[in-house]
Amino acid sequence: MKILLLGKNGQVGWELQRSLAPLGEVVACDFDSPGELKADFAQPESLRALVRRVHPDVIVNSAAHTAVDKAESEPDLARALNATAPGVVAEEAAALGAWLVHYSTDYVFDGSGDQPRDEDAPTAPISVYGRTKLEGEERIRDSGCRHLILRTSWVYAARGDNFARTMLRLAAERESLNVIADQIGAPTGADLLADVTAHAINRLHLQPDLAGTYHCVAGGETSWHGYARHVVAWAHAHGQALKTTAEAVHAIPTSAYPTPAQRPLNSRLSTARLQAAFGLRLPHWQAGVDRMLAEVTGR
Numbered sequence: 001m002k003i004l005l006l007g008k009n010g011q012v013g014w015e016l017q018r019s020l021a022p023l024g025e026v027v028a029c030d031f032d033s034p035g036e037l038k039a040d041f042a043q044p045e046s047l048r049a050l051v052r053r054v055h056p057d058v059i060v061n062s063a064a065h066t067a068v069d070k071a072e073s074e075p076d077l078a079r080a081l082n083a084t085a086p087g088v089v090a091e092e093a094a095a096l097g098a099w100l101v102h103y104s105t106d107y108v109f110d111g112s113g114d115q116p117r118d119e120d121a122p123t124a125p126i127s128v129y130g131r132t133k134l135e136g137e138e139r140i141r142d143s144g145c146r147h148l149i150l151r152t153s154w155v156y157a158a159r160g161d162n163f164a165r166t167m168l169r170l171a172a173e174r175e176s177l178n179v180i181a182d183q184i185g186a187p188t189g190a191d192l193l194a195d196v197t198a199h200a201i202n203r204l205h206l207q208p209d210l211a212g213t214y215h216c217v218a219g220g221e222t223s224w225h226g227y228a229r230h231v232v233a234w235a236h237a238h239g240q241a242l243k244t245t246a247e248a249v250h251a252i253p254t255s256a257y258p259t260p261a262q263r264p265l266n267s268r269l270s271t272a273r274l275q276a277a278f279g280l281r282l283p284h285w286q287a288g289v290d291r292m293l294a295e296v297t298g299r
Helices: 011-019 044-054 075-096 128-143 163-173 190-206 224-237 272-278 285-297
Strands: 002-006 025-029 058-061 099-105 146-152 177-180 212-215 249-252
Touching (some): 044 075, 058 075, 099 128, 163 177
Parallel strands (some): 002 025, 002 058, 058 099, 099 146, 146 212
C-alpha cells in the first residue's frame, strides 16, 4: 500500500508518520517539502500534479488552516487551505480510485445546547474556520471519492505548543489563573487520532462500506477551566514547582475573554457510530492528557 500524507509537520501529521508506517510506503509531504514533493495548499491546483506523481492507494490529509482567530482576517486563505485544496485532492483521489482520509472539526456546528451531537446533526458554523471546514467536507463528498472524514475537537500533542504547556508556564509565573468554563468538549490527542486513522484504513480495505463521516474525540468531557485545573493538579502531584494551585484556577465565562472568532460553547461529539463501526474503545481524555504531560515535563 502506498500512502500520501499531506501536512506531515502538523500535530496530527507528525503522529501519522508513526502510525501509518506499518501499513506500507508513506510519502510524507508539506508546504516546505523540496521540489516535486512540495504540497502547497495555498495553491490548490498545484496539488493535482503531486497526487498524480505519487499515485497513492490512500491519501491522508492532515493539512489545514487551524488559526481560528486569524482566519477571520484572512478568509480567502482559510478557504483555499480548508475547502478548495481538499476538494482538489478529493477529485484526484476519485480519478485514481484512491481512498481519502480527511480531518474536520466540531466548529461545523453552532455549539448550542448541552448534548453530544452525532454525525447527522444539522451543521451551522459560526466562524470563518467552521464555514471553510464544512465546505471542505462538502467538496470531498461531492467529488465521489471513497473517503473517511473524522470530525474532532480540542486537539493537542506533546510536540509544539499546546494549552497544557501554556497553563504550566503561566502557573509558574502567577499566583492565580482565569480560564473559560462555559465551553465544553474533550481534549483529544493527536496520537489517538493517528492511531484511530491507521486502524480505520485497515478496516476500510476489508469493509469499504464503512466509508463516510465519523466523530472521533477522546472519552468524557470537560471545560477549559476543568482542563487547566487538571493540568495544574497533575503538575503539583508530580513535584513540579508552580505558584498557582488547582484551587487558584478561577472560572470565567467566554464573554469575559472576547476573541475575533466566535467559539462554540458545546463541542461535545458523540463517538458511538465510530466505536461501533470500527470496533474501538476511545479512552478518557484525562488518560491522554496525563501521558502527554509526562512526556513534556519528563516526569
